[in-house]
Amino acid sequence: MTLEGKVALVTGGSGGLGRVHGLVLAEHGADVALVYNRSEAKALEVVKEVEEKGRKAMAVKIDLSDETSVQQGVERVHGELGPVDILVNNAAQGIVRAITITDMTKEDWDADIGVNLTGPFLLIKTVFPDMAQKGWGRIINVSSVTGTMGGFGQCSYAATKAGLIGLTKTVALEGARKNITCNAVVLGVFDAGSFYEVAEPFRERIIKRVAMRRSGDPRELSEVIAFLASEESSFVTGEAIEVSGGISLFTF
Numbered sequence: 001m002t003l004e005g006k007v008a009l010v011t012g013g014s015g016g017l018g019r020v021h022g023l024v025l026a027e028h029g030a031d032v033a034l035v036y037n038r039s040e041a042k043a044l045e046v047v048k049e050v051e052e053k054g055r056k057a058m059a060v061k062i063d064l065s066d067e068t069s070v071q072q073g074v075e076r077v078h079g080e081l082g083p084v085d086i087l088v089n090n091a092a093q094g095i096v097r098a099i100t101i102t103d104m105t106k107e108d109w110d111a112d113i114g115v116n117l118t119g120p121f122l123l124i125k126t127v128f129p130d131m132a133q134k135g136w137g138r139i140i141n142v143s144s145v146t147g148t149m150g151g152f153g154q155c156s157y158a159a160t161k162a163g164l165i166g167l168t169k170t171v172a173l174e175g176a177r178k179n180i181t182c183n184a185v186v187l188g189v190f191d192a193g194s195f196y197e198v199a200e201p202f203r204e205r206i207i208k209r210v211a212m213r214r215s216g217d218p219r220e221l222s223e224v225i226a227f228l229a230s231e232e233s234s235f236v237t238g239e240a241i242e243v244s245g246g247i248s249l250f251t252f
């Protein structure tokens with residue numbers, strides 16, 4: 001499996017899981033644009049790590065809730081690395097709000113929808129024409145079992161993660177005859193990023209619900225993303241693939 005000659009854009013490249021996606025895509029041969037919003041220093045560290053693997057990399061600031069910022073960011077990537085072949089919509093906010101529906105403000109709701117759902121929509125809309133022209137594209141949207149199972153105190157986050165699955169299937173249909181695939185990965189819990197924002201006793205309770213009784217190594221996810229980004233997954237589209245060690249299985 002090789003991604004040589006491909007340009008990948010990974011949102012949340014400054015975050016826990018996005019860093020590993022960037023590194024693994026680079027290990028498979030891709031050049032990588034790592035998108036950050038506030039954490040420039042972290043994104044630049046990942047750029048260095050990717051370059052050490054012998055691939056081209058850049059950090060690009062995009063506020064995913066802002067259409068102009070998305071368009072300008074994609075233009076920068078196009079100028080420095082070339083047109084985007086692989087889009088990984090990984091960034092998210094509002095992951096661990098723990099606010100029940102009556103206390104959730106419309107401002108926070110709108111902000112979460114803006115980053116987690118409107119952001120991927122804007123990015124897909126922006127990169128899709130280049131992919132269609134090339135006759136090749138891979139779009140991977142990062143969803144969560146919170147979107148398929150619900151999450152106490154996570155109404156906005158859950159709604160965005162469920163929404164990404166509908167977006168995935170629609171883009172898959174619209175891209176199918178252009179050789180653009182679009183799939184979602186539906187995450188359980190992983191040893192990186194936002195899972196560590198959850199208090200330890202609560203993390204242990206979550207892990208007891210996982211059939212494999214452990215959280216995932218980020219690479220166990222990034223390799224699935226790399227497969228979905230590759231030529232080898234050419235007949236897989238419109239899927240929502242759970243990568244969770246069996247968190248949604250009936251376990252006891």
Ligand SMILES: NC(=O)c1ccc[n+]([C@@H]2O[C@H](COP(=O)([O-])OP(=O)(O)OC[C@H]3O[C@@H](n4cnc5c(N)ncnc54)[C@H](OP(=O)(O)O)[C@@H]3O)[C@@H](O)[C@H]2O)c1
Nearest residue numbers: 012014015016017036037038039064091092190193194195
């Ligand atoms: N970790 C887990 O166990 C787990 C479980 C289920 C699902 N997930 C999903 O996996 C993905 C990555 O999660 P993570 O744990 O790695 O999260 P994380 O470490 O908290 O990273 C979140 C990323 O989102 C970016 N971001 C937030 N607001 C943004 C905005 N307005 N514009 C652009 N970027 C923005 C952040 O960039 P800046 O810091 O630069 O602003 C950061 O890079 C998310 O989609 C999350 O829902 C993770």
